[in-house]
Amino acid sequence: MAPSGEPPYLAIAARKQAEQKSRIPKEWLLDQKFVDPPQKNVLHIPRASGILTDKELHITESYSAVALTSAIAKNELTALAVTTAFCKRAAIAQQLTNCLTEIMFEDAIARAKWLDSEFQKTGKVVGPLHGLPISLKDSFKVKGYDASIGIASLAFNPATQNSVLVDILLDLGAVVYVKTNIPQTLMALDSHNHLFGRTLNPRNRDVTAGGSSGGEGALIAMKGSILGVGTDVGGSIRIPAMCNGLVGVKPSVGRVPFMGQEGGGRPGMGGLGMQACAGPLGRDVSDCEFFLRTLADAKPWEQDPAVVFGAFDSQGSMSRKPIIGVLRSDGIVRPLPPIAKVLDETSHALRTAGVEVVEIPNDVFKKCNSLANKFFGIDGANFVLDLLEKTGEPLSPWLQNKVARKEQVEVNTLASLRAEREELEREMLGVWRTGDGRVVDVVVCPVAGHPTPGVDGWNGVGYTSSWVLLDCAAGTIPVRDFSHSDPSLEFKESETVLGNSWDEVNRGMWNGGKVDRQMYLDTTLCVQVVAPRLQEKRLVEGMKLVEDAVARGKEGGKREMKL
């Protein structure tokens, strides 16, 4: 306790937030009228604020990451102009959604100047990401800055070396300028902690921004970043991608360097149970592909021993006549009407585009959820609770009835779970063949059984964590916004009951008048695309196919398709 009787974490949090504010130049502070606007949607404010020049608005809104690096390489834009534009916009995003943790504008601008001078001197880019600002989830370490992951006892302890991924991104010419907010413990689906507070969803500040890479999601939705790196062990890239209407890719373990992060867990526990991995969030599939390809081609296995050998072009590919599987339900949580509908629409768009679509049964898949949950529990929560108790930090509201000290499992129990997983993995290989033995290229399924819910309202992660359990590559793609004219709003309540508490909570998010469905307006409905383990190129090709088919459907005036 501090002399005041206050738990010490409060003073640490106050100091940390003051540090954050001090790192935003005064001229980038929003006019008071914008700071807490009446609208739930704040996506328009960067444009309205007057802080960015027209050119900066253009840089942050009208390019892809691919186009931006290309423009810098062609000397059409400077690294400084691009970096400044994104720093300004990230500063605005922070003031509206609280999406940042470490603010590194000064260093970023100095680096951009250095990149420009190198380019002037040599006529060549430093690397294929020359001048591209990339945002990072707070768990990545950047020398000289905290990687506190929202825990007071880890704050004010700057990293002495970069995470491996950060070193590689810098070698490739990228600019590191912000780190982004996460949930306490990293094991929640809403990004709240007592050090930095809660990240809000810029599209609708009443619904969740998702987690655990929620700061990334909100920042990219605000166009305060064009490409960000999150991590995912249960859905932590794909869920905030859905909540913020973005593309997010969770590769298989060993694709993207993960080494040297702050995880809040016991070192070495990672590989024993559910294993987290890093991956990109962005505005479209091509930008995520650009990240994965550039990174793989930089031979990251020479710097992180856990990275699997293999250039991007050796990471699988789709068949010439692709077959796409549709998994409509995980058999545990029945998708609510708008989720079922968007899956129908996607299948329809694919068929219209001439792609063969087959139904995938869920009899094996439905075993994944409970096994994943058993793995999540193997360590008790003792390590992270020790960290919190050091400064008297209480659990975040959503975690309060979910996290408690438990005994670690025994090695024998762990071995049994792993044996069970091995069997399940083998059974699940059946997903990649049709009944008559042809290859299923990718599977399309929901990201969750419900649309983006209210703050702290996410229910269950079976649709996302199961693919981590199986180590498949998986990504989120936005399909369309939940709109006023969408007839699914008027759907009858579902009468099917699957008879478990997850399903009951899910139905409660739609049925029985407990929720005002108007809350879902303007949130984005998404699908998940999945490919077999370590076939990230195949995944990306599949995601592009789905993205294209959906876009074609929209262009054909079918945005409000009736099925």
Next chain:
Amino acid sequence: MAPSGEPPYLAIAARKQAEQKSRIPKEWLLDQKFVDPPQKNVLHIPRASGILTDKELHITESYSAVALTSAIAKNELTALAVTTAFCKRAAIAQQLTNCLTEIMFEDAIARAKWLDSEFQKTGKVVGPLHGLPISLKDSFKVKGYDASIGIASLAFNPATQNSVLVDILLDLGAVVYVKTNIPQTLMALDSHNHLFGRTLNPRNRDVTAGGSSGGEGALIAMKGSILGVGTDVGGSIRIPAMCNGLVGVKPSVGRVPFMGQEGGGRPGMGGLGMQACAGPLGRDVSDCEFFLRTLADAKPWEQDPAVVFGAFDSQGSMSRKPIIGVLRSDGIVRPLPPIAKVLDETSHALRTAGVEVVEIPNDVFKKCNSLANKFFGIDGANFVLDLLEKTGEPLSPWLQNKVARKEQVEVNTLASLRAEREELEREMLGVWRTGDGRVVDVVVCPVAGHPTPGVDGWNGVGYTSSWVLLDCAAGTIPVRDFSHSDPSLEFKESETVLGNSWDEVNRGMWNGGKVDRQMYLDTTLCVQVVAPRLQEKRLVEGMKLVEDAVARGKEGGKREMKL
């Protein structure tokens, strides 16, 4: 106890050995004069025995596996002729070295006939291994046969399904005809157990045939197999390859399907500590490459979820101007003079062939041995001791003071070991760069600190287990026989003492008159070649380079090089 008061394992072993004998046709039994010959070396007996026809001697002695499959595919040889020849020769090998466990000649010959009839019908081979007999370590399961791994309580319990690798090999057209002997617990370096007895080294029946894939080693050395599959968690492919003068390749985890074997351990324990993997043993590098390439190109990841995606040609490659590193000592066991000398000779042969050779320091590598040993101990030995106690089976002599029940480690301890390994793996990445930053393509080092020793005399596995700890790809290559004219026999005793018990035992195998060095005559001196994780093509290219350089040295009359 049986009514006689005898422990039950004895009757089971007698019955099992009777079953083995009954599966060898009478006309393939050796004349009494050959059964226990006065010579230590029995490699000549298949030729002398009169059991094989000239054509069968030619088939078993004069082809490579590549040439054999090619001859069958060209209709120059039938699958039946090839299978019969190897069955006969394996039967002889069994009578002289006790290298087999399950004898499947009848089924193999029936399959060969079926393969021939398919070939007649369609004019096409069933697959790229059409008609090739492949021997398998006993741990692999073949439907209808035991996978007892030399433990009485597991005998007479035929497998109900094939190991994944067996299914794939059969799909590719191979013939499965024998399984081969292993040590009790699979965790010893000499292949003895109470169910099948001890496998002998056909080159010198006083020295060890090695383990744990010792039956494979002896069988292939007898030319009773042309290609065999072993498994390796501490050196169990590379050690018997050395003892029997063969090539053996231990790939990284996830390259060769491992699923569905009998391991004698708790299911699911495999991935927690040191992880075993399967790989080929053969007469030369090209045959091992043939196995690895054919298998990888069969997409084994579609049948075993633990197999890493990637065709053989995407598994790395050597630089155009290769650089080879030489690691002369692990810093724990100083190589005895003949081992140091053969490493010198290999470096010299490489340099003569125009290859750049650089010295690799052992300051990091020397940390691997003790960490590997800690991992070996995580499970106690309770699971396998339970299996032995069921039938009153005592420990094999070499294991008696090495295996005892211990408590399993806790999950926290396991996590700490894994964190330590992660750090070591990262430090060891430095091995793959020269001081001035150029790529080191492969590393050459000893297989052990000593030549092939007497039965039960192997000392330490640091040179082999360290590469399992780091999950590097590694293989054994024979360099030359230890010969009468070799001046290393006359070397002075080493005066360097590294001050640990492993090194002391190793010196005792050479110095101080404890051992008659004549024992080592005719054993093969080998080197190990190592490539980074999951780069099996790079490894095979490096092994070929070393194999070629050594062969060129010999052709140039440099076989008895004086340095």
